[in-house]
């Protein structure tokens with residue numbers, strides 16, 4: 532019988548130019564904002580930081596900037612941001628960037644209000660925040676979905692555990708999705724972030740503990756990704772394709788917020804934590820072998836049919852060919868993965884990411900996951 536639990540309080544604003552409304556929304560939430568963004572300088576170079584700070588100023592909101600976020604951010608980086616938030620006495624946090632920036636913004640929102648280190652709130656340590664500062668999320672990639680979900684993924688350096696803070700308190704109050712902010716994404720990141728959104732949709736659709744609502748979001752997201760990934764990869768300035776992909780990654784975020792991810796994300800997190808590669812590239816390496824192993828499961832067939840394909844085999848072919856056409860036929864051997872590392876990475880997944888392994892539609896043994904990883908070398 533149909534059963535579902537659905538909760539999502541994020542106000543979603545989508546459209547070209549909507550980033551300029553950030554001041555209006557921030558002024559309803561606080562008087563001083565911390566803008567959390569990446570360290571590479573692209574947010575400054577492309578003028579996004581200026582647009583945000585100008586809009587805040589126009590609405591009487593003062594601001595401070597923390598631009599120390601790196602790919603696969605650690606809890607230390609988030610805590611560094613929290614020190615800035617406390618020193619500057621801010622009362623609203625704005626995440627501007629890809630998933631890393633938004634996730635660090637969420638962690639800062641928690642620790643600035645609830646105290647302690649962001650590490651304590653990772654689900655493997657079990658502490659839940661009592662409160663969090665309000666968050667505004669402005670994604671500049673079309674992959675994460677973090678702007679509409681209750682997860683903040685951080686790496687605990689000590690254990691090399693790339694896991695989440697999971698709390699209803701870290702849903703952004705407002706997500707501003709402006710497709711114009713994604714047109715400057717270079718081709719490799721365009722492809723990698725798109726694969727992340729694709730993985731979110733595929734995984735949430737087949738997830739053991741998902742529901743029909745997650746599937747509805749996922750199907751729509753996959754259709755948009757199949758129809759627009761190559762266009763945006765070939766011509767980054769194609770605003771229509773970018774908008775469709777941003778829309779898809781938002782839907783995929785709504786889908787994983789309900790169904791969560793499963794085996795590909797469980798195996799990928801140790802990969803990017805140890806190899807330092809982009810999350811989407813790790814997923815690209817894993818998706819074909821994961822779908823292939825699931826071909827006899829009815830759920831993959833159901834998905835294929837909903838997408839207008841003949842069967843799960845055709846879905847597999849379609850994903851493999853899409854990955855190829857956007858340069859994402861990734862072999863992890865080229866990124867430093869060797870056979871003798873496989874046991875350690877798989878052990879990490881089975882220690883820290885078991886909820887995602889259990890959410891997989893088909894049961895896998897530890898040995899089987901080793902083989903899947905060996906397949907990616």
Ligand SMILES: [Fe+2]
Pocket residue numbers: 675727731796810
């Ligand atoms: Fe992801």
